[in-house]
Amino acid sequence: METAEITALTVVFFIAAVEICCFFVISKLRGRSYPLCVVMPVFAGDNELPQRLDYIGSLVEEGSVLAENILLIDYGGTAEQIELCRKFCNSHHAAEMILPEEMEKAMKNYLHFMV
Missing domain, CATH: 4.10.800 (Invariant Chain; Chain I)
Structure with a gap:
């Protein structure tokens, strides 16, 4: 693979990981909202x-x-x-x-x- 493809895949995986983490964090915070x-x-x-x-x-x-x-x-x-x-x-x-x-x-x- 070329450097551009590896960089693009790394960025996509990083964004996906952040979205998944945010999803779980936000859902836990919603459970604590009154x-x-x-x-x-x-x-x-x-x-x-x-x-x-x-x-x-x-x-x-x-x-x-x-x-x-x-x-x-x-x-x-x-x-x-x-x-x-x-x-x-x-x-x-x-x-x-x-x-x-x-x-x-x-x-x-x-x-x-x-x-």
Whole structure:
């Protein structure tokens, strides 16, 4: 074999070895990543709620947030806001609408789910 062929094969084998090592390292790191719980209060005076929900939804859909659970907490939201939150919960299986008194129970369920 010529020197150019040997060099090319060496480079290809080196790149393949690095890719395999990175694959195993990244898969081990993913096993150690912890999912998040997104908590968002819903207040009557929040005029930007639709934009917030769209933003959270887009982050979850593109996979840039490892949110296992999205809790929308009703702190006296308007009827329109509550309906918007219900639609959001229907379209995102990880989302849940709760009342403030249910917060402790929801967080205990979430932590129990992770263990």
